[in-house]
Amino acid sequence: MGEMNVWSIDARTGEKVEAVATAATEAEVDAAAVRAAQVAPVLVGAGLEGRARLLRAMADEIEKDGDAIVAAADRESALGETRLRGELARSAYQLRLFAQVLEDGGYLELTIDHPDPNAIPAPRPDLRRMLIPVGPVAVFSASNFPLAFSVPGGDTASAIAAGCPVVVKAHSGHPYTSQLCAAALRRAAASVALPEDVVQVIHGRAGGTRLVQHPAIQAVGFTGSLGGGRALYDLACARPTPIPFYGELGSINPFVVTPAAAAERAEAIATGLAGSFTLGIGQFCTKPGLVFVPAGGDGQRLVAALADAAAKIPGGPMLTPSIRDGFLSGAAARAALPGVRVALAADGQTAPHVIVASASTLDDVLLEECFGPLVVVVEYADEDELFAALSRVPGSLTATVHCGQDEGGAGSFADRVAQRVSEQAGRILFNGYPTGVAVTWAQHHGGPYPATTFPHHTSVGTTAIRRFLRPVAYQDAPDGLLPAELREDNPLGLPRRVDGQYRLDG
């Protein structure tokens, strides 16, 4: 196989602008994985302070190159400058937040049990536990967030914070953006006297497949499609030494409007929904894709207002030609289903679509994500019909409940819905819209399969770091052979659980 050029394509015109890289050969993938393993000890050795400095330098460097990065991302994604400036700010914030996570130190889960010769049921040695990095991590970039879920995104930030070098498989939709971001991150490493190879980028699908199987890679972060993600997940599990594959594979994000909420504010909900399902041309993993409204007048008002509001929202180019084709054929297939009513069509256009169906005759196809500006509204006759339909909804990143003013207490209709959907989603929103995922300590961006392959983990928020850590316990270690984090005098002043009691000053 000869050298394969990787082209930067203008998302608005479909034109090949320039060849920005070549697809990684097998030898190049292997070399990248080996280099990642070689620099891993340096990243660990940098310690909490050194990695915090690195993360802040990375934030600074992507901001310094902000104009060029945003211009490249806009050309390659058509997402627009405003959105992409926001995404860049989010990525920089995220890198700096992980620096705070390191300084806080709680993520290390430091735990010390002193020896007890009289312990029941048996004498107990000195045991000291902490989390340590797993080693090199492969990151698969997302198409739809060229900055926040790609080279400088949450996977990279959390892996670097944990102490794991990263090899990013760039998304084919924005290779030039990926190159620019990688250059900034690598320059940041050099600026704090760390190896540039703590972040590497490769291009090409075959290279990504090989990367998941390389023995040096210890974990994978992935954001993408169900088909591609599941195939890579299967490869990760089938390795001689399996590794965790943290994949975010797609989400329908159920959204339930209770009868009381529909009666109180059908139009307001419709307006919010229209903005949410069309945001970024509907290309959000948290897009509300399946909206349950009560059958009858209030629900009908909501649907009408939703179609009206969405009709005023312009469409636009999608991220890539294949995403556009997938959307158009998916929208056409849904509209053609028996029993379905098309409340807003945009034939052959990547513009808002509203499809209406009945809970009692809901087709399985409508339970599948349709990536793009399309929403399916499902009318339910009563609570039984709603719950029967909800039980068929696949695991999702989010579930939203819109409730009435008098439903804020235990036992209400809204409460029962919230309890039910908490079994099938990672984030439960009330009276809001799921697009937009704040980067905070309490955030959870995960959910039961197929939303993610590991609902125990998140790809957004400070606890995303946990994916790239494993515990180790030291038994009866001489104090001088312990990592500083676990030494008896707590030289780093970190919070620790000691003899069962959590202590903020260790």
Added chain:
Amino acid sequence: MGEMNVWSIDARTGEKVEAVATAATEAEVDAAAVRAAQVAPVLVGAGLEGRARLLRAMADEIEKDGDAIVAAADRESALGETRLRGELARSAYQLRLFAQVLEDGGYLELTIDHPDPNAIPAPRPDLRRMLIPVGPVAVFSASNFPLAFSVPGGDTASAIAAGCPVVVKAHSGHPYTSQLCAAALRRAAASVALPEDVVQVIHGRAGGTRLVQHPAIQAVGFTGSLGGGRALYDLACARPTPIPFYGELGSINPFVVTPAAAAERAEAIATGLAGSFTLGIGQFCTKPGLVFVPAGGDGQRLVAALADAAAKIPGGPMLTPSIRDGFLSGAAARAALPGVRVALAADGQTAPHVIVASASTLDDVLLEECFGPLVVVVEYADEDELFAALSRVPGSLTATVHCGQDEGGAGSFADRVAQRVSEQAGRILFNGYPTGVAVTWAQHHGGPYPATTFPHHTSVGTTAIRRFLRPVAYQDAPDGLLPAELREDNPLGLPRRVDGQYRLDG
């Protein structure tokens, strides 16, 4: 397929004593999984306090039946009354420790971020995160700990604490013990007005296979062999909706004696080692199976003393006929390898064996676990040879370093060894012996594959509960619709991280 009797076999005589159950049919497995799902909400609803009471009742009930349980376990395992009384005490202690974990509440990882309309890079909603139970858990009992890693063992205790009903696949080696233990645990549930079906037991290999694939099962805890465990792991990964399979599959547990340690106390180390590798007829997952000693006089003294000490330790019946057969053929195969010296043989007996090899010619077979009273001693000429051999050692639950009095500081030979083995084991011991795993807050009983399928997790210690939990975040929830754990006024007085700061009183 007709009814298949499950026999309780006397481990000392090989005699079938009585049929104590029948192998579960497909319908029975399905019914058990469905019942587990049905009682799951009740276990969640019991709350921290209710589950703490349940765990303590379970401890009380297995203690009440202690005489009968220990007698059954002794007959079925030949492990002896003293050991089994200790194991029962350990299991009871473990159940009560998890009650403390619930009362502590830190395991919930409660995290609250208040809304901030002025947040950078974007306004931030109210977000509240906690861990919730994943749902029904399948537990596969171990052969070698009929009480501590079986029906009332660490997997069951941590799953119940998390709020997950358990279906245990009993080990074929101790079905009667399993029945007695299950009866005690189920009686405990009834005694605190909870459904008995929070713990169920099934028998038979086919039933276990079906259990792993049942849609209601959300996670698996497994302790057993590499072959059987990997096969079940593969099934868990290949499900339409994959689930985590927390398997402990076998461990060689490297044990390194530095030149200084050998010079200082070869005989003392040999005595300790002899006791450790023969404990329970060598049937411990933490048995030190591969001991590295310096070539030359001190190492030779150690080997001689080890063979002498081990020769005085009696053998005995092993857990099951197939385990005995596996041990005898494994021991014979190792003794027959070219370049291997047999320092202590016990031809055809399940009694201590000491095999000596050279690091420079170490055969791959010697890197595989040999379950039973056999230890492989590897002589290394220098640090390079030691490290080259260590790099071939598979992931292990433990690694042990015996160091000299002057090696307690950074940069010593012992330090370099400890750093190296921390990459391939979950617990690093110093100057001790790895058999015996204290149940504490800081314990970690896990390690890189094949020691476990998920080195991020432990099956012993309080953090074992994490395996059966997943996060959920509530966004802008009305206070009355939040779980009590996350309500603004913190009615349960739990520790919480609020706006980035950890607070012991929430």
